[in-house]
Amino acid sequence: MLDSPIEEIKSRLSITEVLQDYVQLKKAGTNFKAVCPFHSEKSPSFIVSPAKQIWHCFGCGLGGDIFEFIKLIENVEFSEALKILADRAGVELRKPTAEQIQVGEKRDVLYEINDQAAEYFVKVLWESNAGSEALAYLKKRGLTDQTIKHWQLGFAPDDFHYLEDFLTKSFDKKDIELAGLIIKSDKDSSYFDRFHDRVMFPIINLHGQVVGFTGRLLHDKPNTGKYVNSPETPIYNKSQVIYGLYQGKNLIRKENRAILVEGNMDVIACHQVGFTQTVATSGTALTQQQLIVLKRLCENLIFAFDSDAAGSNATKRALELALNAGFNVKIANLAGAKDPDELIKRGIGLWEKAVEGAVSFIDFFFDQTFSKHNVQTVEGKREATKELAPLIFRMTDPVTKAHYIRKLANNINVAETAIWDIISKLSVPKQIRTKQQDRTHKTRREVLEDQVLGLSLLNKANQHLTQFSSADFSQDKRELFESLIKQEPIPAKLTELVELLSFAAEMDMKEQQLDAKAELARVSSEFKKMVLKQRMVDLANKISNAEHLKDKNLVAELSKEYVLLSSQMKNF
Numbered sequence: 001m002l003d004s005p006i007e008e009i010k011s012r013l014s015i016t017e018v019l020q021d022y023v024q025l026k027k028a029g030t031n032f033k034a035v036c037p038f039h040s041e042k043s044p045s046f047i048v049s050p051a052k053q054i055w056h057c058f059g060c061g062l063g064g065d066i067f068e069f070i071k072l073i074e075n076v077e078f079s080e081a082l083k084i085l086a087d088r089a090g091v092e093l094r095k096p097t098a099e100q101i102q103v104g105e106k107r108d109v110l111y112e113i114n115d116q117a118a119e120y121f122v123k124v125l126w127e128s129n130a131g132s133e134a135l136a137y138l139k140k141r142g143l144t145d146q147t148i149k150h151w152q153l154g155f156a157p158d159d160f161h162y163l164e165d166f167l168t169k170s171f172d173k174k175d176i177e178l179a180g181l182i183i184k185s186d187k188d189s190s191y192f193d194r195f196h197d198r199v200m201f202p203i204i205n206l207h208g209q210v211v212g213f214t215g216r217l218l219h220d221k222p223n224t225g226k227y228v229n230s231p232e233t234p235i236y237n238k239s240q241v242i243y244g245l246y247q248g249k250n251l252i253r254k255e256n257r258a259i260l261v262e263g264n265m266d267v268i269a270c271h272q273v274g275f276t277q278t279v280a281t282s283g284t285a286l287t288q289q290q291l292i293v294l295k296r297l298c299e300n301l302i303f304a305f306d307s308d309a310a311g312s313n314a315t316k317r318a319l320e321l322a323l324n325a326g327f328n329v330k331i332a333n334l335a336g337a338k339d340p341d342e343l344i345k346r347g348i349g350l351w352e353k354a355v356e357g358a359v360s361f362i363d364f365f366f367d368q369t370f371s372k373h374n375v376q377t378v379e380g381k382r383e384a385t386k387e388l389a390p391l392i393f394r395m396t397d398p399v400t401k402a403h404y405i406r407k408l409a410n411n412i413n414v415a416e417t418a419i420w421d422i423i424s425k426l427s428v429p430k431q432i433r434t435k436q437q438d439r440t441h442k443t444r445r446e447v448l449e450d451q452v453l454g455l456s457l458l459n460k461a462n463q464h465l466t467q468f469s470s471a472d473f474s475q476d477k478r479e480l481f482e483s484l485i486k487q488e489p490i491p492a493k494l495t496e497l498v499e500l501l502s503f504a505a506e507m508d509m510k511e512q513q514l515d516a517k518a519e520l521a522r523v524s525s526e527f528k529k530m531v532l533k534q535r536m537v538d539l540a541n542k543i544s545n546a547e548h549l550k551d552k553n554l555v556a557e558l559s560k561e562y563v564l565l566s567s568q569m570k571n572f
Contacts, residue, residue, distance in 0.1 A: 005091055006082070010066065012089040015053045018066045021206075022073050022296040024253065031507070037296045038062055038072060040326055047507050054496075056504040061442030061450065063500050073296070075240075080107070084207070106175075110235045113171050113179040114202075114210040120166050121154025121200040121213075131155040134199050134218055141265065142345055147272045151201070151247075156215060158197035180212060180230040195228060197221075201264045203230065204246045206293070212236040214243075214264055239287040242294065243267055244279040249297055251277040257300035259332075259355060260286070260318070261340050262311065266304075269341040273348050275355065278304075278340075286318040291325040302358045304332040306339045312368070319361055323394045330358035331365075362391055362404055370411060381412040385422060392419075393426040445534075448527040449473050454505030455520035456484055457498060464524040472531045529569070536565050 016025055016032060023034040025048060036046040036057040045059040056063030062072065070081040086092070125131040125148075134155035138148055156163065164173070164182050173191055176182050182191040198215030205211045212230030220226075230236055244267040245252075252258045259278040261267060270278035281290060294301070301322055305311040315331065322329050332354040337343035344351045369387050374380040388408055395401045405423065409416040442450075453473075456465055462484050470478040480497060483490045490498055509516050539562045546554040 005086060006067070008091050009082075009085050009089045010053060012091065013066060013085060014050060015048055015055065015066050015069075016050055018085070018088070019048055019055065019069060020253075021249075022069075024256070024297070024299075035295070035299070035326075036060060036062075037292065040324070042326055049503055049507075052499050052503055054500050054503055056500065056507065058504070058508055061447040063504055065496065065500075107235055109171065109175050110179045110233060111209050111211070113167060113176055113181065114212065114235075116167060116170065117163060117179075117181055117213070118152050118154065118200075118202045118210045120163060121156055121202075122149075122152055123154075124157055124162075125153065125155040125200075128155075128157070130157040137199065137218060141269075141341075143268065143272065147268060151268055152210075153268075154200040154202075155218075156193065156195035156198045156200050158219075160192040160196060163193045163195070164191055178233060180233050180236070194230075198228065201243075203236070203241055203243060205235075205241055206246055206249070208246055209235075211241060216264075237289075239289045240293060242279045242281065242290050244271065245293070247271060248276045248279055252279075252294075252297045256298045257302060258294055258298050259302045259304055261304050262306050262314065263339065263341070266340040269344050270351070273344055273351065275351070285314060286321060288321055288325070291321055291327070295325055295327070299326075300328045300330070302330045302332055302355060303361075304334065304340050304354065304358075307334045307337065311339075316365075319391070320394070323361075329361045331361050332358040333364070362388075362395065365391055366404075366407070366411075375412045381414065384408070384412055385419070389419065389422050390426060393423045445527075445530050446474065448523055448530060449477060450501055450504065451508070451523040452520070452527050453477060453480060453484070454501035454508075455516055455523065457502045458505040458509070458516050459520055461517075461520075462487065464520055467524070467528055468531065472527075532565055532569050536562060536569070539565065 019025060019034075023037050023046065025032040025034050026044070028047070030049075030051065032048040032050070033044040034046045034048070035041055035044045036059050038057065039060040041059050046055065046057045048055045054063065054065055055069060062068075066085060067078060067081050070076070070084055071078060074081065074084065076084070125135055131154075135148070138153060139145075143153075164176070167176050167181065173182065177184060177191065181194055183194050184191050195213065195215040197218050199218055201214040201216070202210045203212040203214060212233065212235075214230075215228045217224060217226050217228075229238070232238060243264055248258070248271070255277055257277060259270065259275060261270065261278055261280050263280060267278050267280045270276075279294075281287070303315050303318060303322075305315045305318070319329055334340065334343050334354055335350060337346060337350075340351060340354075343354060365388060369384050373384045375384050385408065388404075392401060392404045392408065395404065401423075405419045406416055409419050449472075452464065452468075456462055465481065465485050468481070470481050473481050477497070480490065480494050480501075482488075483494070505516070508514070509519065539558055543555055543558045543562065546558060
């Protein structure tokens with residue numbers, strides 16, 4: 001047994017073993033490369049070193065070990081990342097921290113509540129009179145016993161307290177409410193079940209844990225929605241969870257493609273006939289977060305949304321997001337069927353033909369647009385252009401874009417220049433740009449300080465560091481700076497930081513075929529300029545405060561320092 005659970009976990013789990021569940025790793029010499037899951041890019045700049053057990057992205061500047069990766073990719077604190085990796089490695093965490101106890105135990109309780117609820121719904125479906133009709137309904141929908149059991153499908157009886165009575169034998173009602181399974185009455189302090197008279201579909205996260213449910217009404221009732229989903233909880237984020245991904249992730253990664261459908265039944269029907277790369281959104285429209293999760297596993301998507309007007313609109317909304325995320329998108333033609341489930345019932349071969357014959361999104365919408373608009377009229381030409389121009393604009397390859405501009409111009413019989421003019425005035429929607437900007441990444445200053453330290457380590461030289469002070473660096477890198485500037489032995493506790501910075505610098509030089517000494521001089525100069533600018537901003541604020549206090553001596557002193565910094569800036 002190693003002294004530290006962290007070291008024991010690292011000794012049992014290779015970094016490639018962990019990361020390949022989230023990104024597509026491709027061999028690159030002694031290392032591996034991948035498209036970064038933390039920012040949008042087309043050329044892979046995410047490097048993994050099996051020898052050093054670290055990773056680094058040259059695009060966004062992020063990097064670290066397996067714990068840092070899990071923290072970022074799962075959006076959790078270190079304590080939760082530690083537990084995730086400990087469970088995977090089979091390491092017992094004997095001495096959890098206070099934070100682990102506070103956060104981890106509550107989440108564990110919620111997982112346990114959902115797990116027992118799922119078992120309860122399954123038991124009701126198979127072993128009660130109340131569930132017999134629901135079981136018959138599922139079989140009528142074409143599902144086998146094996147499929148029903150594999151997906152843990154169940155039934156919530158038409159009663160307001162069955163699940164509450166079952167779960168309160170083991171759990172506190174407040175925790176059951178927090179899990180989203182019971183609701184507190186507005187009239188008094190009593191509770192009632194959220195789901196009743198519904199076929200239950202457990203929602204499972206990427207680690208195989210039940211985090212929520214979708215309930216499908218068995219008997220139609222007035223003013224009652226056909227589907228009800230669990231609310232947002234500490235363990236269930238609708239914008240991130242993808243239905244069927246846990247069951248389908250292996251084939252998605254292997255085939256480098258996912259089939260995206262609308263409904264839970266569509267997913268299950270597809271899996272039953274062998275298309276286990278099929279997934280669906282979980283009670284929400286497709287989100288940017290879900291696409292980020294999918295991007296870790298594949299680069300290609302096939303949309304097979306419902307064929308009605310709502311499905312067409314959903315396809316267009318999802319397409320915009322998917323293209324923005326860098327996916328290659330095709331669309332399956334359901335040949336008049338309402339949804340994939342119906343098409344499969346008509347014949348598995350028809351569904352297979354729809355998937356394998358899926359066409360580029362632009363060809364699909366060209367056919368759809370010209371089938372509904374009379375482009376012999378001015379109005380028809382205008383509407384066709386209005387629908388197709390934004391899609392052509394989203395295409396990045398110039399040859400492909402030019403091809404479809406010509407095709408649109410020929411089909412509506414107008415000059416190509418007119419289409420080019422329209423497309424040149426388009427832009428990415430504001431909400432898409434905002435989401436791009438919100439993604440996790442290091443600031444330019446953080447990237448530069450990493451490069452200055454990393455290249456100094458790589459070159460085994462500190463001459464460029466003499467122009468800086470420790471205050472110019474982030475708190476977590478000041479001790480390393482002091483060791484380098486004083487040419488003292490680097491403390492052992494900084495070993496991982498040194499390895500990461502050195503690795504990032506070494507790989508960056510190889511990837512870009514740069515000279516390490518020349519690059520150190522360049523990034524040091526850029527970093528110094530940024531430091532000076534920040535100092536000048538800080539001084540300007542201090543001068544303003546001094547003027548407000550009418551402290552003439554302080555104003556004069558600070559102004560003198562500001563002029564000195566201004567003269568230094570002229571050297572850059």
